[in-house]
Amino acid sequence: MLFPMKILVTAKRVEDPESKIKVKPDGTGIVPEGLKYKINPFDEIAVEEALRLVAKHKGETVVVSIGGKEVHEQLRHAMAMGVDRAVWVNHTGPLDQMAIAGLLKKVCEKEKPDMAILGKQSIDDDQNQVGQYMAEWLGWGQATFASKHESLDSDAEKSKTPALVVGADGKTVKVVREVDGGLGTVECTLPAVVTTDLRLNQPRYAPLPGIMKAKSKPIEELTPAGLGVDVAPKLTVLKMSAPAPRKAGIKVPDVATLMQKLKTEAKVI
Amino acid sequence: MNLELPEDCQALKRSLREFCEKHVKPKAREWDRTEAFPLETVRELGRMGVLGVRVPEEYGGAGMGALALAVATEEIARYDGSLALTVASHNGLGTSHLRIFGNDAQKKKYLPKLATGEWLGAWGLTEPGSGSDAAGMKTTAVKRGDKWVLNGSKMFITQGTVGDVFVVLAVTDAAAKQKGITAFVLEKGWPGFTQRAIHGKMGMRSSDTAELHFENVEVPDSHRVGEAGQGFIDTLKILDGGRITIGALAVGLGRGALEEAVRYAKDRTAFGHPIAEFQALRWMMSDMKTELDAAQLLVWRAATLADAGQRFSVEASMAKLVSSEVATRACNKAVQIHGGYGYTREFPVERYLRDAKLCEIGEGTSEVQRTIIAREKLKGV
Numbered sequence: 001m002l003f004p005m006k007i008l009v010t011a012k013r014v015e016d017p018e019s020k021i022k023v024k025p026d027g028t029g030i031v032p033e034g035l036k037y038k039i040n041p042f043d044e045i046a047v048e049e050a051l052r053l054v055a056k057h058k059g060e061t062v063v064v065s066i067g068g069k070e071v072h073e074q075l076r077h078a079m080a081m082g083v084d085r086a087v088w089v090n091h092t093g094p095l096d097q098m099a100i101a102g103l104l105k106k107v108c109e110k111e112k113p114d115m116a117i118l119g120k121q122s123i124d125d126d127q128n129q130v131g132q133y134m135a136e137w138l139g140w141g142q143a144t145f146a147s148k149h150e151s152l153d154s155d156a157e158k159s160k161t162p163a164l165v166v167g168a169d170g171k172t173v174k175v176v177r178e179v180d181g182g183l184g185t186v187e188c189t190l191p192a193v194v195t196t197d198l199r200l201n202q203p204r205y206a207p208l209p210g211i212m213k214a215k216s217k218p219i220e221e222l223t224p225a226g227l228g229v230d231v232a233p234k235l236t237v238l239k240m241s242a243p244a245p246r247k248a249g250i251k252v253p254d255v256a257t258l259m260q261k262l263k264t265e266a267k268v269i
Numbered sequence: 270m271n272l273e274l275p276e277d278c279q280a281l282k283r284s285l286r287e288f289c290e291k292h293v294k295p296k297a298r299e300w301d302r303t304e305a306f307p308l309e310t311v312r313e314l315g316r317m318g319v320l321g322v323r324v325p326e327e328y329g330g331a332g333m334g335a336l337a338l339a340v341a342t343e344e345i346a347r348y349d350g351s352l353a354l355t356v357a358s359h360n361g362l363g364t365s366h367l368r369i370f371g372n373d374a375q376k377k378k379y380l381p382k383l384a385t386g387e388w389l390g391a392w393g394l395t396e397p398g399s400g401s402d403a404a405g406m407k408t409t410a411v412k413r414g415d416k417w418v419l420n421g422s423k424m425f426i427t428q429g430t431v432g433d434v435f436v437v438l439a440v441t442d443a444a445a446k447q448k449g450i451t452a453f454v455l456e457k458g459w460p461g462f463t464q465r466a467i468h469g470k471m472g473m474r475s476s477d478t479a480e481l482h483f484e485n486v487e488v489p490d491s492h493r494v495g496e497a498g499q500g501f502i503d504t505l506k507i508l509d510g511g512r513i514t515i516g517a518l519a520v521g522l523g524r525g526a527l528e529e530a531v532r533y534a535k536d537r538t539a540f541g542h543p544i545a546e547f548q549a550l551r552w553m554m555s556d557m558k559t560e561l562d563a564a565q566l567l568v569w570r571a572a573t574l575a576d577a578g579q580r581f582s583v584e585a586s587m588a589k590l591v592s593s594e595v596a597t598r599a600c601n602k603a604v605q606i607h608g609g610y611g612y613t614r615e616f617p618v619e620r621y622l623r624d625a626k627l628c629e630i631g632e633g634t635s636e637v638q639r640t641i642i643a644r645e646k647l648k649g650v
Contacts, residue, residue, distance in 0.1 A: 038283075073276070080280055206284040208318030208331035208341075211277050 003170030004059035007050040008113035009083065010104070011065045011074040012040040014124040027239040039074045042119025044081075045196040048203040049146070050117050051082045052162035059114075060084050064107050066100060068092040072219060079214035080206035086219040087111070091231060099224075099231035101133035106227040108138060113191065115164075115173065120145050120195040131195035141188025143175035145197040149183060152202050163200050166190075272566075277333065278340045285341055288317065289348040297349035300475035301620050304468055306431055307475060311355060315386015319345075322360050324368055328380035334576035335510060339517035339568055346521025347528075350624030351475040353521060354631075357514040358427040358476075359383070363390030365510060366436040366452060370495040370503045375454060379434055391432030393423035393481050394504060400424075401637045403438075404447045404501055408483060410439035415490045417441075417453065419461075419483040425631075429479020430464045433457050437481070438500050450501035452494040461486040472623030509582045510575065511632045512589035516568040519589075519596035519628040523561045526596075526603035526621040530554060533607050533616070550606055557599040564592040583645040590638035593628035600625045 015021055016036040024031055039047075050061045063078040065071040066089040075086040089103050108116055121128035135142030148163035150156045165174040167187075174187045178197045206214075224231045252258045262269050274282070292310055300307050314320060322338045324330020331337070338360055346353035364383045367375055367390075382388040399405040408421025419439055426435075435455045442449030455462055461484040470478060495503050531554060534545035544550055567588040574581035600622035604611035611618050629635050 076276070077280065077283075080284075205288045205317055206280060207316070208281055208284075208322060208333060208337075209326065209329075210318070211280045211284070212326065212331050212333060214280075215277060 002057045003166070005053055005057045005115065005166065005170075006060045006062070006111070006113045007053060008062050008064060008108060008111055008116045009043065009046045009050045009078065010040075010116075010118045011043050011047065011063050011071070011078045012119070012122045012124075013037050013065065013067055013071045013074045014040045014122050017123065023240050023242045027241055029237075029240055037070070037073070039077050040119050040122040040124075042121060042123070042196050042198070044078075044119075044203040045198070045200050046117040046119055046194075047078045047081055047083060048201045049162060049164060049194075049196060050115075051204075052160050052201070053115075053164060053166070055160070056162055057166065062087060062111055062113065064089065064104065066091055066095065066103055075219055076211075076214045077206060079217045080210040081204055082210060083217075085217055087222060088219050089222050089224065089227070091224050094233050094237075095231055096233045096235040097127045097129040098133060098234055099229065101130045101137065102229045103224060103227060103231065104130065104134050105137045106229055107222070108134070108191075110227075114170075115190060115192055115194060116140075117146075117164075117194045117196060120197055131193050135193035138191070138193070141173075141190070141192035142194070143173070143177055143186050143188055143192060144195045145178040146175050146194050147178045147183060147197045147199045148176050148201075152199060157202060160201075160204075164194060272569075274340065275336070278337050281333075281337060282340050282344050284317070285319065285344040286347075288314075289345060293345070293348040293352060297352070297475075298614065298617060298620065300349070300351065302474075302614065304470075304474045306355075306477045307352065308431065310352065311389070312386055314352075314356065315384075318384070319356055320359055320386040320389075321364070321380075321384025323365060324380050324384040328368075328376060328384060330380065330384040334572070335513055336569065336572040336576055339513055339572045342514045343517040343521035343524070343565075343568075346518045346624075347525040349475070350518065350522050350621065350627070351473045353518045354427060354473050354476040354627070357511070357518055358392065359386075359390050361511045361514045362392035362427070362507060363432070363434060363436045366392060366494060366503065366507050367434075367454060369506065370452065370499075371454070372494075374491065375494065379454065383434060388433035389428050389431050391426055391428035391435045392507070393426050393435055393437035395424050395426070397422060397424045397480075401634055403504065404450065406438060406440060406450070408437070408439040409443075410441050410451060410453065410488065412441070412490075417451075417488045417490065417493070419453065419455075419486040419488055421483050423481040425467065426464075426479050426481050428477050429481055430466045431477045432464075435462075435481065436494060437483075438504060439483075441497055441500075445498060447501045448498050450504075451497045452500040452503060453488045454492045454494050455486065455488060459486055459488075471626065472620070473627045474623075505582075508632060509585045512585040512638075513568060513571045513575065513581075515628050515632045516564065516571070516585070516588040516592035519592040519625060520561055520565045520568060522621050522625045522628070523557065523564070523592075523596035523599035526600040526618050526625075527554065527557045527561060529616065529618050529621075530557070530603040530606040533610075537608075544606070553602045553606060557602055560595040561599060564588070564595045567591050583642055586633070586638040586641045589628075589632065590635055590642070593625070594635060596625040596628055597622070 019036040022031045061083040063083045321330030326332040410417040441451040571584040571588040603618040
């Protein structure tokens with residue numbers, strides 16, 4: 001018998017990597033004009049994994065996003081994929097990773113999920129810290145960089161089998177995770193925080209009936225003040241600058257020259 | 270007046286775009302070359318609900334409107350005209366005929382499987398000897414007891430061989446002319462009902478096109494769709510809706526061609542400059558963009574009227590007329606901008622041009638659209 005699971009997932013609004021991202025000339029941030037936004041791809045993987053687990057175990061999925069009204073687009077996207085309902089923490093202005101983790105911790109205490117699944121990082125500032133802070137502050141188990149043994153072309157993936165394996169007693173979860181040089185497996189007690197890596201699953205495309213159903217699914221509004229979290233940033237961005245443009249490559253006449261350059265100039269072998 | 274697409278249309282556009290980038294773009298050229306109907310991809314679109322855009326939720330569809338179907342068709346056509354034609358015709362013709370004019374039993378039996386793509390739908394109107402002059406059809410249905418017996422043939426039927434469910438128009442009372450035509454729903458495999466694939470089309474090559482033949486096909490009266498003698502009047506309403514989607518399909522092809530042209534013009538250099546810097550080409554691309562935007566607005570107007578339950582027949586004709594001609598022009602320019610490479614199959618623009626030409630012919634030629642517009646707008650002249 002399978003125990004029903006309640007799973008909380010996140011849906012951060014990030015710049016769409018397909019739109020052209022430019023740094024403001026004064027280095028205070030990026031130019032917002034003409035930018036498109038989407039759900040953080042790692043969060044989308046988290047949503048997919050949660051939906052697969054709940055399809056197997058039954059239960060409920062809840063998606064959380066923090067930001068202004070515009071994050072409703074990402075909440076609706078997750079609900080169009082199949083998530084049952086949404087929590088919106090209404091806050092505009094800068095947030096550092098500790099503030100985000102603090103808000104999510106409070107939402108977890110309120111919602112009491114069996115598992116929180118988050119992207120391992122968001123593709124805007126790539127901090128990779130929120131899941132870890134959250135687990136520590138909640139005193140929950142944590143398994144970061146969840147991945148799986150099967151490839152994304154495997155039959156298990158095609159049949160949308162969840163990669164996270166919940167124990168028969170519903171008290172533990174086994175997670176395959178990416179580590180340097182391969183994969184490792186950890187088992188932790190529930191409730192737990194799991195963060196997703198790229199090769200965990202292939203997220204579904206939001207189906208059209210799902211898009212229509214998402215319109216009437218509830219979004220609950222919360223605020224940092226209501227949750228009792230001080231979100232004043234402890235970090236300040238001093239300056240933002242674009243990476244230096246890549247230098248043009250060179251052509252080498254033969255393998256011997258290549259090997260020699262790799263040894264003496266690049267010093268990589 | 271709000272010119273922003275509603276949120277649900279934006280979401281479906283995004284979903285289809287991501288799907289097509291991954292599953293359609295890399296394969297469209299090969300499908301075109303081999304005239305292969307991409308059944309697996311069509312089934313996948315069915316699982317996403319793209320084959321039941323306008324089917325109500327109670328029958329397992331998305332319950333969306335004409336605007337949503339237009340947006341979906343346009344987005345797919347950006348990548349592959351043939352696949353967009355499959356989606357447009359499945360949704361807009363056979364399935365819509367059953368959705369609008371079918372009785373409860375017919376809707377219960379067919380719509381859920383059509384909406385998920387488990388069954389594909391086709392629609393038989395055109396005949397070897399009658400296209401724009403649809404009322405001149407020769408296929409007959411004669412009543413014998415509680416059955417009808419069909420004889421005749423249909424031509425250029427989309428999903429003709431891959432289809433499972435066919436809505437077919439036949440003459441049931443020749444003397445009554447346009448008021449003597451009736452619609453029936455047939456299933457593949459019925460005795461006397463055969464299909465023959467048509468190969469060698471100029472464009473839309475991976476869309477399935479066939480002749481249908483009926484030789485004493487017995488159709489129970491329970492498979493009559495709508496009242497006897499009402500078929501042609503119902504058909505005109507289906508065609509109105511279909512013209513919106515063909516317009517959207519054309520806009521999608523034009524946009525795809527423009528994007529390819531812009532990419533190529535930035536990349537290709539001549540006389541030491543990217544050719545995108547030359548005024549002759551810049552003007553071509555400006556015209557393409559402007560005309561395509563205008564066509565898109567006409568499509569959206571017709572669809573918005575349809576969704577508001579207002580008359581949209583002339584607006585659909587205008588949208589289809591302008592979009593198809595603008596698209597062919599834009600694709601032709603895209604080939605020109607690509608120069609010699611544009612004339613080869615290495616680049617997709619020649620395919621877009623071949624596909625776009627169909628939009629000036631299918632679901633009423635440009636000449637028929639002009640005739641309709643003149644008839645409605647020049648009353649009394």
